[in-house]
Amino acid sequence: MGKRWWVVIAGVLVVGVWSARHNDEPKAAPEAAVSTKAKPTPKPTPTPAAPTKPSPTKQPEKSVGNWYDDYDPAHFAVQVRKSAKQAGVNPQLLMAILYNEDYKPHTPEFERSWQRMKPDASFGIANMHRAAFNETKRGRFANRQWEELPDHPDLAIQAAAWHLHDLANRLPANRSSKLTKDELLALGYNAGAGNMRAFARGAHLGSQVQSYLDRLHTNWSKSGTAVS
Template sequence: MAERRRRGLGWWLVLPVLALALWAWARGGDGPDTKSAAPQSSVKPTPSASRTASADKHTAYDPADYAPQVRTYAKKAGVSAQLLMAILYNESYKPHDPDFERSWQRYKTDSAFGIANMHRAAFDDTKRGRDFADRRWDELPDDRTLAVEAAAWHLHDLAKQLPAHWTGARTKDELLAMGYNAGGGNMLAFARGVRPGSQAQSYLDTLHNNWDKAGTAVRD
């Protein structure tokens, strides 16, 4: 999660009933019902600059479906496609349904939006001077291509903050992942050799677990 991962797994374990109730309310009282969900399309999304929403609200989400966008925007931003995909896997722990995200945001106003879980401040900082400068943060739940593009450029901006050399054995991708999760200031502290807290370490451990399948997903 960009900036700070303040919405960790604990929220979803402690408040599942509330979250589901909010989701049901946003859907007009239907409530989550797997039997009524529309079948998942067999057509894979492709990279597009179009402003049409790329998210299908009622299908299961698999980050690997967005490998074309990941490869495209990682290349444009000069970051690792495997890293970007691994972050999408890291951030896939919650339902990425637009109605659900907006319902949750009404309860937790500092929550993140989109499949890359970006906070408003991170998105607004990242979009400056970019092709998506006129896009809004609240479009992220509906446009997964925009979410991938913004995440790629946020990683680019974090990379520019890193010093030429740093203390310890952390790789560049590990530092960028922790920066994506905990913010640029904490990333620089980790680069100086500060030991990650339990939350940052957990994010890094999850990244390691997702690393191989992320590499497989983005392989041409």
């Protein structure tokens, strides 16, 4: 029903109510009848409403900066290649480490909550500890802080690349281990430079270190694909 008909119906209802109230009041003496018969007013023909185009449905906007909602280390292939080139390390190794460290949610709020319960916890997508970050940043990005890592994956990747660079400089020249350079650097990233040097000389790998190395092997192929 058109808008005009709603107006006409409302007017009829108002007149009807007024007439009912008027008939209940005392009537005055009748006046002389005057012929004022009016011609009936024709009912207006309702005009069909013009069809309206449906408003386009607005698509929800993606949250800016919420990279952690659908986190996959491969999403940062560009940053991995760039940082690895700057630091002179293998980009496949750097990517594989990001996959190795992808064992917990990297939501910034989660990381900070976890760190409050465990003060020595690591930060960022590369799971770097405070001491390693502070040592790595000297002369490179000294104005950056370890506390920034959960919110800045680019910084976490850059720091991990330079940390691998520094570990490589600490490898012994003569190695008796059958482990490759990249394997030793990954173990150094996980267990520290001192243990890395011991492994390079043939020290036995513990169960946790071996598990880290096994995960590196599992992630190696897809890491190469991601950075290729």
